[in-house]
Amino acid sequence: MVAHFPLDDNVVRVHRRLCRLMTDDALRATRADAAWLLERADAEAGEWPAAATQASRVLNASYVRAVDDELRWRSTNGLRRQPETFGHSRQFLDELLQQVDLVAEVELLTNLRPRGRALVGVCPFHDDHDPSLTVWPGELRWRCWAGCGFGDVIDWVLLVQRGAFSFRQAVEYLSARYGVPLEKPVPNRRGPRHAHKARVA
Ligand SMILES: [Zn+2]
Structure with missing residues (x-):
């Protein structure tokens, strides 16, 4: 679905950079949004100026590609980015x-x-x-x-x-x-930078 047309690698790169900062959940949720917008762009192509349809396709398809690249990278390297835990385990x-x-x-x-x-x-x-x-x-x-x-x-x-x-x-x-006893907060060693340590920029 994504590659109906040539993707702009520069746009993918900009999106990928943004994706590196996001949690796994946020990546999946925003990918679903972009995929939905991409379907709309195709389904409603006749109703909008061709340039607007094309812009929507490029942006959303590039975003989907960037998320897929990022999730594949994390999977290959055994990394997950979970939400910040603010001192809790x-x-x-x-x-x-x-x-x-x-x-x-x-x-x-x-x-x-x-x-x-x-x-x-x-x-x-x-x-x-x-x-x-x-x-x-x-x-x-x-x-x-x-x-x-x-x-x-x-x-x-x-x-x-x-x-x-x-x-x-x-x-x-x-x-x-809900009667779940609070633990003593622990220092958060796996901070948001963790996912970047092993990455070669
Ligand atoms: Zn609402």
């Missing part, structure tokens, strides 16, 4: 995510109904009429397809609080609410 955060009821947290703000293996509902963060919010209980993840956000229940709480909670406060709120 990944083990503690994973335990917390397992114990928290994501669906219950979401349903404090909106009603969900089943669709396949997921649940869908009206997004409480934008003026939503066609349900844009998907929750995957098995994967402990959610996403608003209109762009409000995506992630795990900590990301959800941060969005609900809209800046009133820091990451640490969101973790404390959830640990108190």
Whole structure:
């Protein structure tokens, strides 16, 4: 789907540079957005000026290529970029995510109904009429397809609080609410620079 036309290597390179800074999750989510826009560009080619369609194809196809290159690079080198843990161990955060009821947290703000293996509902963060919010209980993840956000229940709480909670406060709120004892924070040795150490620039 991506290579219907010659890609501009310079655009791919610029996108790839951006991709290096992103977490694995963010790469996959933004790749899905770009792939969707690419499909729209093809499907609606007759409705827009040819130059606009071509620009959309080049930008989005280049982005998809850049994400695929970056994920392949990480896979080959055995690296993952997980979200920043802000002094908590990944083990503690994973335990917390397992114990928290994501669906219950979401349903404090909106009603969900089943669709396949997921649940869908009206997004409480934008003026939503066609349900844009998907929750995957098995994967402990959610996403608003209109762009409000995506992630795990900590990301959800941060969005609900809209800046009133820091990451640490969101973790404390959830640990108190679901009775998961807080660990003593540990120094974060795997900081955001980790993924770049082995890379030859
Ligand atoms: Zn939304």
